[in-house]
Amino acid sequence: MLIDSNIAIAIRCDICGEITIHDVSLFDFSRSKKINLECECGQSSAIIKTKDYKSFWIELFCFACQDIHVFKYSLRKLLKGKIIARCIETGIEISFIGKNDDIKQLVKEYEKDSEEILNELGFYDYFQNFDIMMKVINRIREMDNEGRVFCDCGSDNIQTDLYPDRIELRCIECGSVHLIYAETEEDLKKVLECAEIQMHKYSFQCIDSRFGNNDRNKKG
Incomplete structure:
Protein backbone atom coordinates (compact mmCIF):
# COMPACT_ATOMS: atom_id res chain seq x y z
CA MET A 1 0.00 0.00 0.00
CA LEU A 121 -14.35 43.64 19.18
CA GLY A 122 -14.13 46.86 17.20
CA PHE A 123 -10.44 46.14 16.55
CA TYR A 124 -10.36 47.90 13.18
CA ASP A 125 -12.15 50.98 14.52
CA TYR A 126 -9.87 51.28 17.55
CA PHE A 127 -6.97 52.70 15.55
CA GLN A 128 -6.97 56.08 13.81
CA ASN A 129 -5.54 54.39 10.71
CA PHE A 130 -5.58 50.59 10.90
CA ASP A 131 -3.46 49.96 7.76
CA ILE A 132 -0.72 52.40 8.81
CA MET A 133 -0.70 51.00 12.35
CA MET A 134 -0.25 47.41 11.10
CA LYS A 135 2.59 48.42 8.78
CA VAL A 136 4.35 50.30 11.58
CA ILE A 137 3.91 47.34 13.95
CA ASN A 138 5.34 44.94 11.37
CA ARG A 139 8.32 47.26 10.80
CA ILE A 140 9.04 47.46 14.53
CA ARG A 141 8.77 43.67 14.83
CA GLU A 142 11.19 43.26 11.94
CA MET A 143 13.75 45.52 13.60
CA ASP A 144 13.20 43.86 16.99
CA ASN A 145 13.79 40.38 15.55
CA GLU A 146 17.06 41.66 14.09
CA GLY A 147 18.15 43.11 17.43
CA ARG A 148 17.67 46.73 16.33
CA VAL A 149 15.25 47.75 19.08
CA PHE A 150 17.04 48.21 22.40
CA CYS A 151 17.72 50.45 25.40
CA ASP A 152 21.24 51.63 26.15
CA CYS A 153 20.72 50.90 29.86
CA GLY A 154 21.52 47.31 28.92
CA SER A 155 18.06 45.81 29.39
CA ASP A 156 16.21 43.99 26.60
CA ASN A 157 12.97 43.80 28.62
CA ILE A 158 10.86 46.31 26.69
CA GLN A 159 7.09 46.53 27.05
CA THR A 160 4.92 47.44 24.04
CA ASP A 161 1.53 49.16 24.40
CA LEU A 162 -0.84 50.08 21.56
CA TYR A 163 -2.95 53.23 21.49
CA PRO A 164 -5.31 54.52 18.76
CA ASP A 165 -2.67 56.83 17.28
CA ARG A 166 0.66 55.52 18.53
CA ILE A 167 2.84 52.71 19.88
CA GLU A 168 4.55 53.14 23.23
CA LEU A 169 7.79 51.31 24.00
CA ARG A 170 8.77 51.32 27.68
CA CYS A 171 11.96 49.91 29.17
CA ILE A 172 10.97 47.91 32.25
CA GLU A 173 14.44 48.33 33.77
CA CYS A 174 15.00 52.11 33.64
CA GLY A 175 11.55 53.41 32.69
CA SER A 176 12.59 55.18 29.48
CA VAL A 177 9.76 55.75 27.00
CA HIS A 178 9.74 55.87 23.21
CA LEU A 179 6.53 56.98 21.43
CA ILE A 180 6.02 56.07 17.78
CA TYR A 181 3.06 57.69 16.05
CA ALA A 182 1.20 55.70 13.39
CA GLU A 183 -1.56 57.80 11.84
CA THR A 184 -0.32 58.97 8.45
CA GLU A 185 1.85 57.93 5.51
CA GLU A 186 4.40 60.44 6.80
CA ASP A 187 4.49 58.62 10.15
CA LEU A 188 5.10 55.33 8.34
CA LYS A 189 7.84 56.92 6.24
CA LYS A 190 9.57 58.15 9.41
CA VAL A 191 9.61 54.64 10.86
CA LEU A 192 10.80 53.05 7.60
CA GLU A 193 13.69 55.50 7.52
CA CYS A 194 14.87 54.37 10.98
CA ALA A 195 17.77 51.93 10.85
CA GLU A 196 17.20 51.15 14.54
CA ILE A 197 15.23 52.25 17.59
CA GLN A 198 17.63 53.03 20.41
CA MET A 199 16.03 54.00 23.71
CA HIS A 200 18.12 56.07 26.10
CA LYS A 201 18.32 55.51 29.83
CA TYR A 202 15.80 57.59 31.83
CA SER A 203 14.73 59.49 28.70
CA PHE A 204 11.58 60.31 26.71
CA GLN A 205 11.69 60.06 22.92
CA CYS A 206 9.14 60.49 20.17
CA ILE A 207 8.90 59.69 16.45
CA ASP A 208 6.21 61.96 15.00
CA SER A 209 6.12 63.27 11.44
CA ARG A 210 4.38 66.47 12.55
CA PHE A 211 7.17 67.65 14.82
CA GLY A 212 10.17 65.56 13.82
CA ASN A 213 12.02 63.34 16.25
CA ASN A 214 11.97 64.55 19.84
CA ASP A 215 14.45 63.39 22.46
CA ARG A 216 14.61 64.85 25.94
CA ASN A 217 15.75 63.62 29.32
CA LYS A 218 13.28 63.14 32.13
CA LYS A 219 13.57 65.45 35.06
CA GLY A 220 14.78 63.56 38.09
Missing part, protein backbone atom coordinates in the same frame (compact mmCIF):
# COMPACT_ATOMS: atom_id res chain seq x y z
CA LEU A 2 1.35 3.41 -0.95
CA ILE A 3 1.66 5.95 1.88
CA ASP A 4 1.13 9.63 1.14
CA SER A 5 4.20 11.25 2.69
CA ASN A 6 3.19 14.81 1.82
CA ILE A 7 1.99 17.20 4.50
CA ALA A 8 0.99 20.86 4.41
CA ILE A 9 1.82 23.38 7.11
CA ALA A 10 -0.01 26.72 7.28
CA ILE A 11 1.76 29.43 9.29
CA ARG A 12 0.98 33.11 9.82
CA CYS A 13 4.17 35.14 9.46
CA ASP A 14 5.13 37.07 12.61
CA ILE A 15 6.50 39.91 10.46
CA CYS A 16 4.15 40.54 7.51
CA GLY A 17 1.10 38.78 8.96
CA GLU A 18 0.37 36.74 5.83
CA ILE A 19 -0.60 33.05 6.04
CA THR A 20 1.54 30.77 3.87
CA ILE A 21 0.84 27.09 3.19
CA HIS A 22 4.08 25.12 2.91
CA ASP A 23 4.06 21.73 1.17
CA VAL A 24 6.58 19.32 2.70
CA SER A 25 7.42 15.73 1.80
CA LEU A 26 8.77 13.58 4.61
CA PHE A 27 11.20 12.19 2.04
CA ASP A 28 12.87 15.61 2.07
CA PHE A 29 14.43 14.57 5.37
CA SER A 30 16.44 11.86 3.58
CA ARG A 31 18.81 14.63 2.44
CA SER A 32 18.78 16.65 5.64
CA LYS A 33 17.52 16.31 9.20
CA LYS A 34 16.37 19.93 9.25
CA ILE A 35 14.05 21.92 7.00
CA ASN A 36 13.61 25.68 7.20
CA LEU A 37 10.26 27.13 6.09
CA GLU A 38 10.19 30.75 4.97
CA CYS A 39 7.39 33.20 4.28
CA GLU A 40 7.26 34.88 0.87
CA CYS A 41 8.57 38.04 2.58
CA GLY A 42 11.77 36.14 3.40
CA GLN A 43 11.15 35.76 7.13
CA SER A 44 11.79 32.33 8.66
CA SER A 45 8.45 30.93 9.86
CA ALA A 46 9.37 27.48 11.15
CA ILE A 47 12.15 24.91 11.45
CA ILE A 48 11.39 21.19 11.36
CA LYS A 49 13.95 18.78 12.81
CA THR A 50 14.25 15.04 13.29
CA LYS A 51 16.89 12.69 14.66
CA ASP A 52 15.46 9.26 13.97
CA TYR A 53 12.68 9.98 11.42
CA LYS A 54 10.16 8.75 13.99
CA SER A 55 9.75 11.95 15.99
CA PHE A 56 9.72 15.48 14.61
CA TRP A 57 10.25 18.80 16.40
CA ILE A 58 8.70 21.91 14.88
CA GLU A 59 9.93 25.33 16.00
CA LEU A 60 7.28 27.93 15.21
CA PHE A 61 7.90 31.68 15.25
CA CYS A 62 4.74 32.90 16.98
CA PHE A 63 3.02 36.04 15.66
CA ALA A 64 0.82 36.23 18.76
CA CYS A 65 3.45 36.53 21.51
CA GLN A 66 6.62 37.05 19.43
CA ASP A 67 8.27 34.00 21.00
CA ILE A 68 9.38 30.64 19.58
CA HIS A 69 7.29 27.57 20.45
CA VAL A 70 8.54 24.01 20.01
CA PHE A 71 6.10 21.15 19.33
CA LYS A 72 6.92 17.44 19.11
CA TYR A 73 4.93 15.09 16.86
CA SER A 74 5.32 11.45 15.96
CA LEU A 75 5.52 10.37 12.32
CA ARG A 76 2.11 8.71 12.70
CA LYS A 77 0.60 11.94 14.06
CA LEU A 78 1.98 14.02 11.18
CA LEU A 79 0.69 11.59 8.57
CA LYS A 80 -2.73 11.53 10.24
CA GLY A 81 -2.88 15.34 10.04
CA LYS A 82 -5.57 17.74 11.23
CA ILE A 83 -3.16 19.22 13.80
CA ILE A 84 -3.81 22.69 15.24
CA ALA A 85 -0.84 24.28 17.02
CA ARG A 86 -1.64 27.05 19.50
CA CYS A 87 0.38 29.80 21.11
CA ILE A 88 1.45 28.60 24.55
CA GLU A 89 0.92 32.06 26.07
CA THR A 90 -2.38 33.13 24.48
CA GLY A 91 -3.99 29.96 23.14
CA ILE A 92 -4.37 31.56 19.70
CA GLU A 93 -4.16 29.22 16.71
CA ILE A 94 -0.82 29.82 15.00
CA SER A 95 -0.40 26.85 12.66
CA PHE A 96 -2.32 24.05 10.94
CA ILE A 97 -0.70 20.79 9.86
CA GLY A 98 -2.24 18.07 7.69
CA LYS A 99 -3.23 17.25 4.13
CA ASN A 100 -3.29 20.13 1.69
CA ASP A 101 -7.06 20.15 1.06
CA ASP A 102 -7.81 19.91 4.80
CA ILE A 103 -5.42 22.77 5.56
CA LYS A 104 -6.91 25.05 2.91
CA GLN A 105 -10.35 24.52 4.46
CA LEU A 106 -9.04 25.14 7.99
CA VAL A 107 -7.29 28.35 6.89
CA LYS A 108 -10.47 29.54 5.15
CA GLU A 109 -12.54 28.97 8.29
CA TYR A 110 -9.84 30.51 10.52
CA GLU A 111 -9.64 33.70 8.46
CA LYS A 112 -13.44 34.02 8.44
CA ASP A 113 -13.68 33.51 12.22
CA SER A 114 -10.77 35.90 12.91
CA GLU A 115 -12.35 38.59 10.76
CA GLU A 116 -15.69 38.27 12.56
CA ILE A 117 -14.07 38.37 16.00
CA LEU A 118 -12.01 41.45 15.14
CA ASN A 119 -15.11 43.21 13.83
CA GLU A 120 -17.10 42.31 16.94
Whole structure:
Protein backbone atom coordinates (compact mmCIF):
# COMPACT_ATOMS: atom_id res chain seq x y z
CA MET A 1 0.00 0.00 0.00
CA LEU A 2 1.35 3.41 -0.95
CA ILE A 3 1.66 5.95 1.88
CA ASP A 4 1.13 9.63 1.14
CA SER A 5 4.20 11.25 2.69
CA ASN A 6 3.19 14.81 1.82
CA ILE A 7 1.99 17.20 4.50
CA ALA A 8 0.99 20.86 4.41
CA ILE A 9 1.82 23.38 7.11
CA ALA A 10 -0.01 26.72 7.28
CA ILE A 11 1.76 29.43 9.29
CA ARG A 12 0.98 33.11 9.82
CA CYS A 13 4.17 35.14 9.46
CA ASP A 14 5.13 37.07 12.61
CA ILE A 15 6.50 39.91 10.46
CA CYS A 16 4.15 40.54 7.51
CA GLY A 17 1.10 38.78 8.96
CA GLU A 18 0.37 36.74 5.83
CA ILE A 19 -0.60 33.05 6.04
CA THR A 20 1.54 30.77 3.87
CA ILE A 21 0.84 27.09 3.19
CA HIS A 22 4.08 25.12 2.91
CA ASP A 23 4.06 21.73 1.17
CA VAL A 24 6.58 19.32 2.70
CA SER A 25 7.42 15.73 1.80
CA LEU A 26 8.77 13.58 4.61
CA PHE A 27 11.20 12.19 2.04
CA ASP A 28 12.87 15.61 2.07
CA PHE A 29 14.43 14.57 5.37
CA SER A 30 16.44 11.86 3.58
CA ARG A 31 18.81 14.63 2.44
CA SER A 32 18.78 16.65 5.64
CA LYS A 33 17.52 16.31 9.20
CA LYS A 34 16.37 19.93 9.25
CA ILE A 35 14.05 21.92 7.00
CA ASN A 36 13.61 25.68 7.20
CA LEU A 37 10.26 27.13 6.09
CA GLU A 38 10.19 30.75 4.97
CA CYS A 39 7.39 33.20 4.28
CA GLU A 40 7.26 34.88 0.87
CA CYS A 41 8.57 38.04 2.58
CA GLY A 42 11.77 36.14 3.40
CA GLN A 43 11.15 35.76 7.13
CA SER A 44 11.79 32.33 8.66
CA SER A 45 8.45 30.93 9.86
CA ALA A 46 9.37 27.48 11.15
CA ILE A 47 12.15 24.91 11.45
CA ILE A 48 11.39 21.19 11.36
CA LYS A 49 13.95 18.78 12.81
CA THR A 50 14.25 15.04 13.29
CA LYS A 51 16.89 12.69 14.66
CA ASP A 52 15.46 9.26 13.97
CA TYR A 53 12.68 9.98 11.42
CA LYS A 54 10.16 8.75 13.99
CA SER A 55 9.75 11.95 15.99
CA PHE A 56 9.72 15.48 14.61
CA TRP A 57 10.25 18.80 16.40
CA ILE A 58 8.70 21.91 14.88
CA GLU A 59 9.93 25.33 16.00
CA LEU A 60 7.28 27.93 15.21
CA PHE A 61 7.90 31.68 15.25
CA CYS A 62 4.74 32.90 16.98
CA PHE A 63 3.02 36.04 15.66
CA ALA A 64 0.82 36.23 18.76
CA CYS A 65 3.45 36.53 21.51
CA GLN A 66 6.62 37.05 19.43
CA ASP A 67 8.27 34.00 21.00
CA ILE A 68 9.38 30.64 19.58
CA HIS A 69 7.29 27.57 20.45
CA VAL A 70 8.54 24.01 20.01
CA PHE A 71 6.10 21.15 19.33
CA LYS A 72 6.92 17.44 19.11
CA TYR A 73 4.93 15.09 16.86
CA SER A 74 5.32 11.45 15.96
CA LEU A 75 5.52 10.37 12.32
CA ARG A 76 2.11 8.71 12.70
CA LYS A 77 0.60 11.94 14.06
CA LEU A 78 1.98 14.02 11.18
CA LEU A 79 0.69 11.59 8.57
CA LYS A 80 -2.73 11.53 10.24
CA GLY A 81 -2.88 15.34 10.04
CA LYS A 82 -5.57 17.74 11.23
CA ILE A 83 -3.16 19.22 13.80
CA ILE A 84 -3.81 22.69 15.24
CA ALA A 85 -0.84 24.28 17.02
CA ARG A 86 -1.64 27.05 19.50
CA CYS A 87 0.38 29.80 21.11
CA ILE A 88 1.45 28.60 24.55
CA GLU A 89 0.92 32.06 26.07
CA THR A 90 -2.38 33.13 24.48
CA GLY A 91 -3.99 29.96 23.14
CA ILE A 92 -4.37 31.56 19.70
CA GLU A 93 -4.16 29.22 16.71
CA ILE A 94 -0.82 29.82 15.00
CA SER A 95 -0.40 26.85 12.66
CA PHE A 96 -2.32 24.05 10.94
CA ILE A 97 -0.70 20.79 9.86
CA GLY A 98 -2.24 18.07 7.69
CA LYS A 99 -3.23 17.25 4.13
CA ASN A 100 -3.29 20.13 1.69
CA ASP A 101 -7.06 20.15 1.06
CA ASP A 102 -7.81 19.91 4.80
CA ILE A 103 -5.42 22.77 5.56
CA LYS A 104 -6.91 25.05 2.91
CA GLN A 105 -10.35 24.52 4.46
CA LEU A 106 -9.04 25.14 7.99
CA VAL A 107 -7.29 28.35 6.89
CA LYS A 108 -10.47 29.54 5.15
CA GLU A 109 -12.54 28.97 8.29
CA TYR A 110 -9.84 30.51 10.52
CA GLU A 111 -9.64 33.70 8.46
CA LYS A 112 -13.44 34.02 8.44
CA ASP A 113 -13.68 33.51 12.22
CA SER A 114 -10.77 35.90 12.91
CA GLU A 115 -12.35 38.59 10.76
CA GLU A 116 -15.69 38.27 12.56
CA ILE A 117 -14.07 38.37 16.00
CA LEU A 118 -12.01 41.45 15.14
CA ASN A 119 -15.11 43.21 13.83
CA GLU A 120 -17.10 42.31 16.94
CA LEU A 121 -14.35 43.64 19.18
CA GLY A 122 -14.13 46.86 17.20
CA PHE A 123 -10.44 46.14 16.55
CA TYR A 124 -10.36 47.90 13.18
CA ASP A 125 -12.15 50.98 14.52
CA TYR A 126 -9.87 51.28 17.55
CA PHE A 127 -6.97 52.70 15.55
CA GLN A 128 -6.97 56.08 13.81
CA ASN A 129 -5.54 54.39 10.71
CA PHE A 130 -5.58 50.59 10.90
CA ASP A 131 -3.46 49.96 7.76
CA ILE A 132 -0.72 52.40 8.81
CA MET A 133 -0.70 51.00 12.35
CA MET A 134 -0.25 47.41 11.10
CA LYS A 135 2.59 48.42 8.78
CA VAL A 136 4.35 50.30 11.58
CA ILE A 137 3.91 47.34 13.95
CA ASN A 138 5.34 44.94 11.37
CA ARG A 139 8.32 47.26 10.80
CA ILE A 140 9.04 47.46 14.53
CA ARG A 141 8.77 43.67 14.83
CA GLU A 142 11.19 43.26 11.94
CA MET A 143 13.75 45.52 13.60
CA ASP A 144 13.20 43.86 16.99
CA ASN A 145 13.79 40.38 15.55
CA GLU A 146 17.06 41.66 14.09
CA GLY A 147 18.15 43.11 17.43
CA ARG A 148 17.67 46.73 16.33
CA VAL A 149 15.25 47.75 19.08
CA PHE A 150 17.04 48.21 22.40
CA CYS A 151 17.72 50.45 25.40
CA ASP A 152 21.24 51.63 26.15
CA CYS A 153 20.72 50.90 29.86
CA GLY A 154 21.52 47.31 28.92
CA SER A 155 18.06 45.81 29.39
CA ASP A 156 16.21 43.99 26.60
CA ASN A 157 12.97 43.80 28.62
CA ILE A 158 10.86 46.31 26.69
CA GLN A 159 7.09 46.53 27.05
CA THR A 160 4.92 47.44 24.04
CA ASP A 161 1.53 49.16 24.40
CA LEU A 162 -0.84 50.08 21.56
CA TYR A 163 -2.95 53.23 21.49
CA PRO A 164 -5.31 54.52 18.76
CA ASP A 165 -2.67 56.83 17.28
CA ARG A 166 0.66 55.52 18.53
CA ILE A 167 2.84 52.71 19.88
CA GLU A 168 4.55 53.14 23.23
CA LEU A 169 7.79 51.31 24.00
CA ARG A 170 8.77 51.32 27.68
CA CYS A 171 11.96 49.91 29.17
CA ILE A 172 10.97 47.91 32.25
CA GLU A 173 14.44 48.33 33.77
CA CYS A 174 15.00 52.11 33.64
CA GLY A 175 11.55 53.41 32.69
CA SER A 176 12.59 55.18 29.48
CA VAL A 177 9.76 55.75 27.00
CA HIS A 178 9.74 55.87 23.21
CA LEU A 179 6.53 56.98 21.43
CA ILE A 180 6.02 56.07 17.78
CA TYR A 181 3.06 57.69 16.05
CA ALA A 182 1.20 55.70 13.39
CA GLU A 183 -1.56 57.80 11.84
CA THR A 184 -0.32 58.97 8.45
CA GLU A 185 1.85 57.93 5.51
CA GLU A 186 4.40 60.44 6.80
CA ASP A 187 4.49 58.62 10.15
CA LEU A 188 5.10 55.33 8.34
CA LYS A 189 7.84 56.92 6.24
CA LYS A 190 9.57 58.15 9.41
CA VAL A 191 9.61 54.64 10.86
CA LEU A 192 10.80 53.05 7.60
CA GLU A 193 13.69 55.50 7.52
CA CYS A 194 14.87 54.37 10.98
CA ALA A 195 17.77 51.93 10.85
CA GLU A 196 17.20 51.15 14.54
CA ILE A 197 15.23 52.25 17.59
CA GLN A 198 17.63 53.03 20.41
CA MET A 199 16.03 54.00 23.71
CA HIS A 200 18.12 56.07 26.10
CA LYS A 201 18.32 55.51 29.83
CA TYR A 202 15.80 57.59 31.83
CA SER A 203 14.73 59.49 28.70
CA PHE A 204 11.58 60.31 26.71
CA GLN A 205 11.69 60.06 22.92
CA CYS A 206 9.14 60.49 20.17
CA ILE A 207 8.90 59.69 16.45
CA ASP A 208 6.21 61.96 15.00
CA SER A 209 6.12 63.27 11.44
CA ARG A 210 4.38 66.47 12.55
CA PHE A 211 7.17 67.65 14.82
CA GLY A 212 10.17 65.56 13.82
CA ASN A 213 12.02 63.34 16.25
CA ASN A 214 11.97 64.55 19.84
CA ASP A 215 14.45 63.39 22.46
CA ARG A 216 14.61 64.85 25.94
CA ASN A 217 15.75 63.62 29.32
CA LYS A 218 13.28 63.14 32.13
CA LYS A 219 13.57 65.45 35.06
CA GLY A 220 14.78 63.56 38.09
